[in-house]
Amino acid sequence: MVQIVKPGILIDFVSKFKLAVSISIILIVVGIGHLIIKGPKLGIEFKGGTSIQVEFDKPIKVTQLRNAIKDSRIFSDSRIQNIGSSNKRFIIYTKVSTSSTTKSIEDALKPLLKSKFGDTFKILEVDMVGPKIGKEFRDKGIIAIVLSLIAILIYISLRFQYRFAFGAILALIHDVLITVGFLSLFGYEFTLDVVAAILTIVGYSVNDTIVIFDRIREKVRSNRKLSNVEAINQGISETLSRTVLTAGTTLFVVLALFLFGGHALKGMSFALLVGIISGTYSSIFIASPVLLLFKGQLIPEKKEVDSTDRFKQQIEFDIKQRGG
Amino acid sequence: MKTSTWAKLIIVFSVVAIFGAYTLPTIVGKKNAKYISELLGGILPTDTINLGLDLKGGMHLVLGVETDKAVFAVLSRAANNLQQQLLNAKIAADKVIPSGKDATIKIYLVDPKDTDKAVNIIMDNFPNYKIVSQGQPIVIKLKEQIVEKIKKQAVEQAINVIRNRVNQFGVTEPTVVRAGENHIVVDLPGIKNANRAVKLLGETARLELHLVDDSVSVADALNGNLPPDDEILYEIKRDPTTGEITKVPFVVKKEPIITGDMITNAHVMFGGPLNQPYVAFELNSEGAKIFADFTATHIGKRLAIVLDNVIYSAPVIQSRIGGGRGEITGNFTLEEAHDLALVLRSGSLPAPVKILQKVTIGPSLGKISIDKGKKAMIFGSLAVILFMIFYYRLSGLLADFAMALNIVIIFGTMVMLHATLTLPGLAGIALTVGMAVDANVLIYERIREELLIGRSVHDAVNTGYARAFITILDANITTLIVALILYQFGSGPVKGFGITMAIGLLANIFTAVTFTKTVFDIVLEKFRPQRLSI
Numbered sequence: 001m002v003q004i005v006k007p008g009i010l011i012d013f014v015s016k017f018k019l020a021v022s023i024s025i026i027l028i029v030v031g032i033g034h035l036i037i038k039g040p041k042l043g044i045e046f047k048g049g050t051s052i053q054v055e056f057d058k059p060i061k062v063t064q065l066r067n068a069i070k071d072s073r074i075f076s077d078s079r080i081q082n083i084g085s086s087n088k089r090f091i092i093y094t095k096v097s098t099s100s101t102t103k104s105i106e107d108a109l110k111p112l113l114k115s116k117f118g119d120t121f122k123i124l125e126v127d128m129v130g131p132k133i134g135k136e137f138r139d140k141g142i143i144a145i146v147l148s149l150i151a152i153l154i155y156i157s158l159r160f161q162y163r164f165a166f167g168a169i170l171a172l173i174h175d176v177l178i179t180v181g182f183l184s185l186f187g188y189e190f191t192l193d194v195v196a197a198i199l200t201i202v203g204y205s206v207n208d209t210i211v212i213f214d215r216i217r218e219k220v221r222s223n224r225k226l227s228n229v230e231a232i233n234q235g236i237s238e239t240l241s242r243t244v245l246t247a248g249t250t251l252f253v254v255l256a257l258f259l260f261g262g263h264a265l266k267g268m269s270f271a272l273l274v275g276i277i278s279g280t281y282s283s284i285f286i287a288s289p290v291l292l293l294f295k296g297q298l299i300p301e302k303k304e305v306d307s308t309d310r311f312k313q314q315i316e317f318d319i320k321q322r323g324g
Numbered sequence: 325m326k327t328s329t330w331a332k333l334i335i336v337f338s339v340v341a342i343f344g345a346y347t348l349p350t351i352v353g354k355k356n357a358k359y360i361s362e363l364l365g366g367i368l369p370t371d372t373i374n375l376g377l378d379l380k381g382g383m384h385l386v387l388g389v390e391t392d393k394a395v396f397a398v399l400s401r402a403a404n405n406l407q408q409q410l411l412n413a414k415i416a417a418d419k420v421i422p423s424g425k426d427a428t429i430k431i432y433l434v435d436p437k438d439t440d441k442a443v444n445i446i447m448d449n450f451p452n453y454k455i456v457s458q459g460q461p462i463v464i465k466l467k468e469q470i471v472e473k474i475k476k477q478a479v480e481q482a483i484n485v486i487r488n489r490v491n492q493f494g495v496t497e498p499t500v501v502r503a504g505e506n507h508i509v510v511d512l513p514g515i516k517n518a519n520r521a522v523k524l525l526g527e528t529a530r531l532e533l534h535l536v537d538d539s540v541s542v543a544d545a546l547n548g549n550l551p552p553d554d555e556i557l558y559e560i561k562r563d564p565t566t567g568e569i570t571k572v573p574f575v576v577k578k579e580p581i582i583t584g585d586m587i588t589n590a591h592v593m594f595g596g597p598l599n600q601p602y603v604a605f606e607l608n609s610e611g612a613k614i615f616a617d618f619t620a621t622h623i624g625k626r627l628a629i630v631l632d633n634v635i636y637s638a639p640v641i642q643s644r645i646g647g648g649r650g651e652i653t654g655n656f657t658l659e660e661a662h663d664l665a666l667v668l669r670s671g672s673l674p675a676p677v678k679i680l681q682k683v684t685i686g687p688s689l690g691k692i693s694i695d696k697g698k699k700a701m702i703f704g705s706l707a708v709i710l711f712m713i714f715y716y717r718l719s720g721l722l723a724d725f726a727m728a729l730n731i732v733i734i735f736g737t738m739v740m741l742h743a744t745l746t747l748p749g750l751a752g753i754a755l756t757v758g759m760a761v762d763a764n765v766l767i768y769e770r771i772r773e774e775l776l777i778g779r780s781v782h783d784a785v786n787t788g789y790a791r792a793f794i795t796i797l798d799a800n801i802t803t804l805i806v807a808l809i810l811y812q813f814g815s816g817p818v819k820g821f822g823i824t825m826a827i828g829l830l831a832n833i834f835t836a837v838t839f840t841k842t843v844f845d846i847v848l849e850k851f852r853p854q855r856l857s858i
Contacts, residue, residue, distance in 0.1 A: 001858070002715050007776055045681075053689065099388075099678035101526020104519050106684075124689040126518075126682065133386060133507075133680040137815070144813035151805045159798060193748050196810055196818045200755065200825070203806035207759075207799040211766065214795045242769045245715070249708045249765070250758035256704030257751055262696030264378070264747055272755070 005241035013236045013284055014229050014292065020285035024174060031181015038184065043191030046138045048131035049095045050105040054113070057120040059087035068116040074108050083263045089124070097128050104128075141195040145176070148199055152206050160213055163294045168209045171279075171287035175205045178278040179271050186270065193268040201275030204250070208243060208283040215239045216288065220299050228298050232288050240284075247280040325849055332842040339834065340729065343736030345369060350735055373739050375513075376746035378817055379694050381687030382513035383521065386680040387486070389506045394478035394675035395471055396424030402450065402466075403429050404578065407552065409449060415442055419461075427466040428456065436460050478674040479506050486510060486525050486677075488670035493521060507680065518684045520663070528632045528676050529667035531587065531605075532580035533615075533650075536626035536638055545575045553578050557628065559635035562655065574635055576628050581618050582650075586611030590668035592661045593651070601661035602653040605668055612648025620644035631664075697750040705757050712761055716768055718857035722843055723764035726835040730760045733831035734824055746820030756828030759803075763836030767792040768858055781856050785844050793837060804829045 044051050062080055069075040069092065078094040098105060106126045113121050129137075149172060156165040176198055183194065216235030219226060226234070236243075254276060258269035291298060325333075349357030350373045361368035377384050399422035406429065407420045416434035423430070433442060443458055452470045457463040479502065486508060487500040499511045515521055537554050545556055559572040590605040607615055619627075619641050628638040629652050636654045656664065708727070712720035734753055738745060771788030779787065807829060810822030847853065 001772070004715075007773065055688075099680065101522050101677065101679055104522065104682075107519060122686070122688075123684075124686045126684040128679070128682040130388075130678070130680040132388070136504075140813045140815075144809050147813075148806045148809045151809065152802055155802055155805065192815065192818050193821075196748060196814060196821050199806050199810050200821075203803035203825075204759070206802040207762075210798045210802060211795050214798065238773070239769075242765050245765045245769075246759070246762040249711060249761050250755070252707040252711065253704035253754045253758035256700045256707065257754055260696060260700040260703055261751065262693060262700075264693055265697070265700070265751055268748060268751060 003241065004244055007241075009240070010233060010237045011240070012233055014232055014289050016285060017289035017292075020281075020289075024178070024282075024286065028174070028177045028181055031185055032177055035181060035184035040184065041187065041189045042138075043189040043194075044093065044127060044129050044134070045192050046134050046141070046190060047095075048097050048129050048134040049093060050097050050126065050128040051094075052092045052106055052109055052123060052127075053083070053125040054090050054092065054109075055122045055124050056088045056090075056117065060117070061087070062090070064116070065090055065092075069109065069112050072108065072112055074105060075112070089263075097130050099130050137192060141192070144195070144199060145202070148202050149173075152202065156206070156210070160217065161299060163291050163298070164213050166294075167287040167290040168206055168213070170290055171209055171282040172202055172205055174282045174286055175201055175275055175278045179275045182274045183267070183271055188267045188270055191267055193265075194271050197268045197271035197275065200272060201279055204276060205279030205282060208246070208279055209287045211242065212236055212239050212283055212288055216291070217299060220297075224301070228292055231298060232291060236284055236288055243280060243284065247276060250276055325846065329842065329845045329849065332838065332845070336839050336842050339733070339839075343729075343733045346371075346736035346739045347732045350739065369739065371739050371742075373735060374742055374744045375690075375694075376744045376749065376817060376820055377511055377513060377683070377685055377690075378747045379690045379697075379745065379750075380513055381685045381690040382511065383515050383518045383685075384681070384683040385510040385512070385522065385525070386503070386682075387482075387508045387510065387526070387677040388680045389479045389482045389508065389673075390676045390678060391475035391478045391506050392424050392675075395427055395466070395474050396422065397675070398474055399424060399427065399429055399466065402453070404553075406431070406446070406450065409445055410442060413441065413445055415445075417442075421461075427471050429453070429464050430461040431464070432461045475506065479508070481674045482677060483508055485671045485673050489525055489667060492666050492670060493524060495521075508677070514687065520659070522679065522682065524663050524667065526677050526679070527663075527667050527673075529584065529670075529672040530632055531582075531584035531652075531668060531672065532630045533582040534576035534578075534580050534628045534630055535622065536628050537575045537577055538625065540575045542573050542575055546573060550575070557630055557633060557635050559628075559638065572635075574628055574638060576630070576635075580630075581627075582607065582611055582615055584668065584672040586614075587668055587671075590665040592658070592665050596653070600653075601656050601658050602651050603656070603661055603665045603668065604649065604651045605665075607648035607650070609648070612646075615648060615650070616644055616646045693747050694750075697747055697754075701750065701754045701757070704754050708757060708761060712764075716764075716858055719764075719768055722840050723761050723768070723836070726764060726840050727757055727760045729839060730756065730828060730831045730835045733835065734827045737827045737831070738824070743823050744820055745824070746817040748817045749820030749824045752821040752824035753828065756825060756832070760828065760832050760836060763792075763796045763800075763832055764840060766796055767836070767840070771856070771858060775856065775858075781853055782848055785848060785856070789837065789841050789844075796833065796837065800829050800833060 062082055065080055069078065074096045075092065075094055078092050081091045081093070083089040083091060092109070094105065096105060105128060106123055149169065152172065153165050153169050156168050179198060179201055183190065188194065212235055215238055216231050219231040219235050251273070254269055254272045257265050258273055261269055345368050348368070349370050352360070354370060354372050357368065357370045361370055403420045403422040407417055410417045415438045418432040418434050421430045431442065433439060439458055439462060442462060443455060446453065446455065446464055450464065452467055453464040454467060455462070456465045483500060483502055490498045490500055490510065490512065495512045495515050497513055501509050503509045510525065512521060540551060540554060545554065550556065554575050555578050556573050557576055559574060561570045561572060562568070586607045587605050588608050590603055592601050593604045594601055596602070623641050623643060626638045626640050629636045636652050652664070709724045712723050714720070716723065731753065734756065767788050770792045771784050774784035774787045775781070804826060807822050807825035811819055811826060814822050
């Protein structure tokens with residue numbers, strides 16, 4: 001049997017809480033600080049503007065491209081990004097967009113490139129977003145993130161006690177902040193895809209946290225003499241191999257997306273990469289120890305038999321019946 | 325075997341068969357799928373998965389209908405009408421000004437004593453308006469529900485017109501749908517000449533024939549001496565050699581004689597000394613009658629052909645024109661004439677449209693994206709598959725089969741629902757692959773624990789599944805909530821991401837739990853193993 005984590009191992013995770021919180025706070029402060037000082041790098045779908053992806057037959061220099069377009073009013077303060085390593089594909093970003101159906105931004109670009117590079121280029125993609133709809137996308141993105149946090153808060157409150165919901169949400173906010181901070185630090189843009197990735201991280205992180213919470217609850221119920229610290233440490237330790245394995249398989253895939261998925265998936269897969277690592281870490285080091293901030297038993301005895309328990313007992317009864 | 329095991333086995337086989345059948349065409353290609361289906365008597369589906377624009381190339385447009393302008397058009401007509409009625413009642417009005425912003429018309433009377441009489445006329449003849457102020461000016465306001473109705477109709481009509489134009493433009497599988505209150509989303513897959521299409525869709529194409537008012541000199545009118553029922557419109561001429569543009573002003577009657585909604589057909593014809601293209605149009609019976617009567621009584625006068633407030637030509641009426649036919653000449657290229665005929669055929673937009681978002685993706689980029697996405701998915705899945713076998717041996721292999729089944733179900737469901745696979749959707753599937761094995765990891769770890777505390781293989785498997793099931797359910801439901809929110813709030817590609825995740829998670833409960841458990845049940849009953857390969 002191949003094992004990553006030795007069975008029966010018991011690690012004192014709770015005692016590392018202070019250290020973990022310090023590391024997290026430093027990372028968040030650095031990341032979010034960077035975001036606030038530099039300002040968020042919004043994708044054009046959020047702020048409006050036009051991006052044009054051009055491919056040249058032969059490699060060219062960015063400065064050549066910049067010189068070709070800098071005298072135009074539309075492209076004078078545009079940003080140029082080199083895609084891949086071939087020096088053939090570039091994205092030109094400009095803040096200008098047009099709502100007119102008769103004029104287009106790419107029609108303004110074509111003659112500029114043509115006079116300098118002849119017919120050696122091809123426009124691969126044009127993405128133009130008007131400022132009005134950009135605001136709509138922004139609002140929708142924020143609503144979506146807030147809504148999912150609320151929905152998860154409600155779900156966990158229903159399925160566990162309030163302190164669990166508190167722990168899970170704290171871990172979620174932690175993951176979102178870390179991811180957003182890292183995106184800013186590494187110069188990634190906030191696009192719709194990235195928002196989708198952040199929401200996915202929210203889902204993934206809760207998933208991870210719930211597995212651990214479930215085990216902690218089971219520990220408390222099976223042995224009422226267990227202290228809160230013991231229950232939490234045992235719960236995390238016993239699910240540790242699963243936590244590591246799942247994070248591992250998901251990371252394999254996300255890493256493949258990041259490395260081979262091409263430019264279009266870069267931002268999204270980077271966010272997922274950071275978020276999954278952060279989500280795994282926070283489930284262990286943040287969400288669970290936070291449960292101790294509240295005084296008293298993790299699960300009060302009078303709430304012992306709720307509907308889920310009855311369901312669980314029924315299942316166990318069935319197992320005994322069949323197994324016996 | 326127990327009946328319950330048989331039942332599960334049948335369910336598993338049916339699921340594999342159904343979703344497999346829907347996935348097959350996407351794997352082998354539509355042509356081969358048709359061939360296979362024919363061999364089997366045509367029972368198999370032949371639809372392949374619907375690729376998003378980001379994968380196959382094309383254009384995505386979000387248009388905003390300027391509904392305020394539709395309201396303004398109604399107000400202007402009412403204002404003209406009112407002015408005429410006041411004139412008939414011998415009430416002198418200085419100005420009658422419509423305002424689209426607050427949906428009001430302001431009436432400035434020459435003599436304030438006429439106010440009561442004017443108000444009576446308004447109350448009798450303009451039931452859609454309420455009187456806001458009876459002072460100087462009189463202010464009347466279009467009722468709120470009428471404004472809403474006009475806006476709603478404008479959007480609906482715009483969708484119909486645009487759909488018409490898209491259909492005539494000749495793209496395969498275009499979609500034109502309403503989004504939000506006044507947005508129209510147009511997807512044109514595989515379109516080559518994107519900018520021409522945009523021009524075509526966005527053209528208001530309001531054709532009107534106006535009588536040129538020769539009793540007023542153009543110079544006078546430009547100096548401000550414009551009779552209230554006249555307006556100044558321009559003919560735009562382009563010199564074919566120098567490309568220089570000149571604007572020629574005309575004084576025309578405000579009230580059009582013929583409007584575009586009377587046009588039943590339009591097509592390109594060739595004629596004139598240079599055999600140039602022009603657009604010939606046909607009118608409906610009402611239009612034909614008006615046209616015939618009007619031309620009969622106005623011989624020698626000029627008739628301006630106005631498209632979207634620009635005069636194309638102003639020919640002199642030579643004789644009565646019967647039969648309801650007319651033509652628009654101008655220095656058209658063949659393409660321009662073709663597009664003009666098309667927009668006239670498909671009707672005019674009730675209000676101008678603006679581009680809010682435009683995404684054009686070349687087919688080559690879509691291909692790059694598919695190739696890269698595929699590559700990433702294959703590498704990622706391969707790593708997961710090998711790892712699972714390495715770690716859990718035969719049970720790991722079983723989890724791999726469950727994962728493969730999960731992907732088949734995602735593809736099959738998407739084909740069934742005609743859902744669209746986008747690039748982020750592809751990432752969603754890849755991610756589901758990573759998370760799909762999670763349920764099995766949870767179960768297997770639990771079984772290992774149960775085995776370690778000394779339970780029999782049979783007990784360990786059953787307890788492992790039962791214990792892990794609730795956790796799996798909890799964990800999947802929370803992620804599902806997020807996936808549904810993504811689907812609801814996302815647009816285009818992100819929606820695709822949400823839908824693949826949602827299907828993947830639902831399928832996961834079946835593949836990772838029901839499917840693998842069935843296999844375990846059969847193995848346990850048939851072979852009664854003393855050890856598990858886990």
